[in-house]
Amino acid sequence: MRPIPHGGNPAEARRRYGLGDRPLIDFSTCLNPFGPSAAVLDAAQAGLERVGEFPEPGCPRLTERIAEFHGVPIDHVVVGAGTSELISLIAQSLREVLALHAYENGDPAMAVSHMVEPTYGEYRRASALNELRVEAWGNHILTWSQDVFPNPAAGVFWTGHPDNPTGRAWERATLLPLIDASLGLLTVVDESYLPFLADEPERTLVQAVTSRENLLVLRSLSPIAAIPGLRIGYAVASPDMVVRLKQYQDPWTITQVAESAALAAVDDLDARQRVVDLLSKETPRLTDRLWNIAGLRPAWPDRERPVNAPSIANFLLVSLSETAWTAPQVHEALAHQGFLVRECSDFRGLEVGALLTGPDKLIATQGHLRIAVRTAPENDRLIAAFADVLSSEPPR
Known part of the structure; x- marks a missing residue:
């Protein structure tokens, strides 16, 4: 592909x-049109002093800081080299699980990757590379209602919040009931661009993950902190899902420089x-x-x-x-x-x-x-x- x-x-x-x-x-x-802040650039420079050391696997310092920032337990967070790596890991982790589920239920069509298109292309690519059958609907981009939601039996549903390229964001009161009615479906909500919205606190689903096994939220520091070259993203998911993602993740995917800059970016609220x-x-x-x-x-x-x-x-x-x-x-x-x-x-x-x-x-x-x-x-x-x-x- x-x-x-x-x-x-x-x-x-x-x-x-x-x-x-x-x-x-x-x-x-x-991206943030102001570019990386001085605090982030200073932290990245400081991280250069540690390039002679191996990065600590799993980025425990950054993982802990992200968990504190969102008010979730640390075992709900996994850090990756951008959301693109995490999207790939999600698809890899679901490949065998969904295939087995479909086999046990005698319905190969159940191993499905659902999405509403147009949307971020890496959802489809990761799904196809991991042999998940893609089922997509047209996005009625002239309306702001999102009334398409897949069969709740099994599979994964990918959605941007806001979506790329349409820019549309979900209402939390609309999306959560759909997730709760689809317990056999993993819903992946990509909030990479949500920090740009003034009403982010009312829209984010990060805290909702702690009471749901079938919800995973993706976040990226690349857009809001303007550091796409450092490749930092993270997922907030159930502890079981976090363990599965880490099983497929290569060691040392996050550099010392990237982790140092990311720690500063999380705290740079101004x-x-x-x-x-x-x-x-x-x-x-x-x-x-x-x-x-x-x-x-x-x-x-x-x-x-x-x-x-x-x-x-x-x-x-x-x-x-x-x-x-x-x-x-x-x-x-x-x-x-x-x-x-x-x-x-x-x-x-x-x-x-x-x-x-x-x-x-x-x-x-x-x-x-x-x-x-x-x-x-x-x-x-x-x-x-x-x-x-x-x-x-x-x-x-």
């Missing part, structure tokens, strides 16, 4: 479009609040400005301009319609103006020509782009570039 494309690769964009060393403002990755304050202003402002550009529309309920934006992540999914430009063409044109956005045709359901489904609606599109929300000056420059590109004729 081919690797899943991701954002955050300006070097590849420069090669593809012949940009040389041209600077690019990266809107393709959904840096978190700074970006949350920024996004509470910039996300609705950027959304509103995008509605003024002909041919470009945020993927929004009923395609009507919102008065108050619902709680979404630090990125926006936009569709191209009623324009001759396709998403790949806009992606290239913006790159030549110094901006890198995430072109989404490799997401299932967001291909050029795909139909967006909504209440009594089918809307043809020219593709989709995902745009990170950055600082006000950077956002204004991107809006101007979008307006310039879409007011001209596309290349032939």
Whole structure:
């Protein structure tokens, strides 16, 4: 199976479009636009002094600090080299368990990996590599209700909270009853982008794990602390599930530098609040400005301009319609103006020509782009570039 494309690769964009060393403002990755804090950088530097030692397996210091931060027992936490490693470990750990369960019940179809697409591609990839049959539904991204939930008999259900690339977050009061009604199903809730939401405390499911065997919550420090190069994520799950994940995990996957920086990032609440304050202003402002550009529309309920934006992540999914430009063409044109956005045709359901489904609606599109929300000056420059590109004729 081919690797899943991701954002955050300006070097590849420069090669593809012949940009040389041209600077690019990266809107393709959904990271804290302020970058790593001074405290995190200082801690990473201090970690370099210990690179002559083997990392302690299991990262006990970081595991303990994460457990304290969330108020959960330490045996509910496992640290990994980013959520991507943990997603792979989850699929590996379920492979034999679900196959055996399906065999014992005489129903091979029970060993299923469920997801609503478009979504983060690593869920499908990890499932396929571990021979879990994928069952996916289309995501009605023009509505904010999420009424699709799989058969509760067995398997795993993956969902972002908020989801990538749609940016939609669940209501806790909606999701928990569905989980509780599906005891034979492991629900994996990926909260990698939830710390960017001002109402995170009311939405997180981390504490709910301690009373549920069938819930696992993923978290990543890469987006909120802007340290994707250090690869730090963690899972909060039942003690039995944590043990199973550790059985499949290689030793020493977390470096001394990464652990040191992560310890500082967990405690750096001021840096978190700074970006949350920024996004509470910039996300609705950027959304509103995008509605003024002909041919470009945020993927929004009923395609009507919102008065108050619902709680979404630090990125926006936009569709191209009623324009001759396709998403790949806009992606290239913006790159030549110094901006890198995430072109989404490799997401299932967001291909050029795909139909967006909504209440009594089918809307043809020219593709989709995902745009990170950055600082006000950077956002204004991107809006101007979008307006310039879409007011001209596309290349032939």
